[in-house]
Each structure stands twice: as structure tokens, then as C-alpha cells.
Amino acid sequence: MTDKSKFSLMTIDELAKYLRMKKVTIYKHAQEGKVPGFKVGSAWRFKKSTIDKWIAGKENSNNR
Numbered sequence: 001m002t003d004k005s006k007f008s009l010m011t012i013d014e015l016a017k018y019l020r021m022k023k024v025t026i027y028k029h030a031q032e033g034k035v036p037g038f039k040v041g042s043a044w045r046f047k048k049s050t051i052d053k054w055i056a057g058k059e060n061s062n063n064r
Helices: 012-019 023-032 048-062
Strands: 038-040 043-047
Touching: 012 023, 012 043, 012 048, 023 043, 043 048
Parallel strands: none
Antiparallel strands: 038 043
């Protein structure tokens, strides 16, 4: 049995809620490559497991 959360994709709205940030900030960071994501057509998508790893990396770099 696989863990569905590993493969779940989030939209801009979902990621904004998850990170407790404004949607416009998520758009800006995605376009600048500051947050890991990819476009499907014109819509941004974010893999939850990748976002979680990115957050962990940010935490680790701030603790140094």
C-alpha cells in the first residue's frame, strides 16, 4: 500500500493555506524559483512531499 500524501499535488490555493501565506506571494515565489513547483499548462502545481522536504531544508539552514 502506498502513501497517497507522497504523491498529492497542491494548487496555489491549497499551498497558500498549507503555508499560511497569501496566494500572490506563492505566485511570486514560484515564478522566481524560490518555492519548488511546476506548471501544468498555465496552472501551478506543487508536490506535497517536495514542499515538505523544502520546508525541512529551510529549517535546517536556519539552525546553522
